[in-house]
């Protein structure tokens with residue numbers, strides 16, 4: 399497939415370690431993928447679903463212990479610990495190579511090595527980057543073929559260059575105790591052993607497009623971020639693009655695929671999806687910030703996705719989609735998950751592979767982190783700029799998390815550095831997207847805590863530096879929180895489509911069309927500027943959503959101060975200063 403010596407030599411060196419029986423190059427053709435699907439079905443690795451009701455769709459049940467990213471087993475292996483920083487697990491590279499290659503040794507005996515050449519970003523784009531993943535899992539091949547641009551043409555584009563990211567995935571025994579995801583950013587290499595779960599093994603996604611890419615982005619002066627990208631089309635046809643960083647399972651896919659409420663629809667508003675998870679942002683020739691989505695598909699949370707909450711996502715998963723760890727409805731060989739509708743199947747198999755009757759079972763049928771892998775082009779509202787090699791110009795950056803209280807529905811940062819402060823102080827309740835306890839409030843700066851490939855203190859400095867480079871072209875920065883609750887734990891804000899009302903306020907602010915209330919934490923909306931028409935929300939509730947509770951914020955500032963300590967002398971002075979400003983504002 400290629401004469402590239404760096405590629406050939408690396409593959410040969412890995413073959414000597416893992417010892418595959420066969421080697422298959424993935425050429426990107428539909429015929430090859432179709433024969434792999436057939437083979438995986440024969441081996442019971444995937445199940446072909448009803449070809450009439452879900453054409454081209456498959457179901458996968460993972461090992462019971464392998465359902466989410468393993469953050470405590472994910473390592474950044476840089477020469478020094480300081481380079482990885484206080485928020486990453488660190489291993490010395492030689493130690494890490496010995497450890498994981500020791501586990502990988504001989505693990506392909508009796509198996510086939512699949513070689514996947516892929517591009518993150520449009521192959522034609524100068525922003526894109528190439529990777530090659532070796533895997534022993536057809537499920538991984540099929541997912542990568544949806545999530546990235548895969549095939550022969552990528553090798554042609556690579557030519558004899560040595561500039562590509564090496565990825566090795568070994569399923570091994572799926573032994574939790576020997577599960578490791580190791581990144582060697584200095585060698586542009588990723589090695590993942592003993593897992594089959596998305597973020598641990600689709601090496602183009604979090605491992606490359608965030609951890610390795612963020613490491614490169616600092617050097618090359620751009621940003622690799624855990625962000626959705628969307629365009630709001632106004633009635634006059636003008637489209638404004640924003641990107642938003644929320645932690646895992648906090649609403650990126652849903653916001654990216656937002657369907658406007660009726661009163662907006664009838665005026666002619668549309669929302670276009672450019673990406674739902676990752677953005678690569680660069681300063682364009684015109685000095686503005688431009689974003690591409692390096693992915694080619696969606697790896698989305700299934701539970702809660704319904705024709706009511708996200709009809710766009712439902713349309714996206716209607717064909718050529720892989721479902722992982724959802725319910726198998728045996729009546730008609732389709733799938734189901736909690737929150738899809740109020741009609742769970744009776745004759746079904748749950749995500750664990752056990753018989754399941756949704757009408758009487760007290761246990762859930764789909765895993766809370768069950769997922770769909772669907773081609774981007776299935777999305778009815780995919781932006782026509784999705785494939786634009788230049789990306790889209792960004793007017794606003796939004797940060798958010800899952801917070802029951804304290805953080806208002808929306809506010810605007812005073813300037814770039816304040817915005818970086820706001821991003822660096824995101825905290826969110828933990829979700830099922832990673833292993834560990836649920837619902838624990840944790841700091842997750844820029845939603846990148848699990849994904850930053852170097853010292854996060856330096857990452858903050860890089861953000862400050864990007865603001866200097868952008869100067870007056872810097873997008874405005876906002877904070878949102880869809881998850882505020884009342885005393886009974888009910889959400890105060892309906893969310894989903896109604897989030898467009900908040901986006902409209904954000905865009906109006908970017909265009910300088912409306913004023914805002916100056917508060918100790920930043921600019922908050924005047925109630926009248928949030929369009930609530932066609933919505934059933936009381937002025938009291940809106941008040942609660944837009945309230946800044948000074949006592950709670952004093953506690954928040956205390957927690958930020960505590961959190962910032964871990965960065966020691968790497969914390970940029972600009973952020974220290976922003977914390978001082980917040981503290982002063984709160985006692986004024």
Ligand code: GTP
Nearest residue numbers: 646647648649650651652699702831880889893894
């Ligand atoms: P990752 O793929 O893990 O990065 O997640 P994500 O950020 O794309 O999250 P996603 O959109 O899949 O949403 C995760 C969960 O949050 C789902 O259960 C949604 O139903 C819920 N959710 C999304 N948007 C909203 C909202 O506006 N309000 C409320 N209350 N819940 C929401």
Ligand code: SPV
Nearest residue numbers: 467596597603604646831
């Ligand atoms: C996330 O956890 O943020 C995801 C899913 O988007 S994964 O690809 O597993 O990281």
Ligand code: MN
Nearest residue numbers: 624646647675
């Ligand atoms: Mn994500």
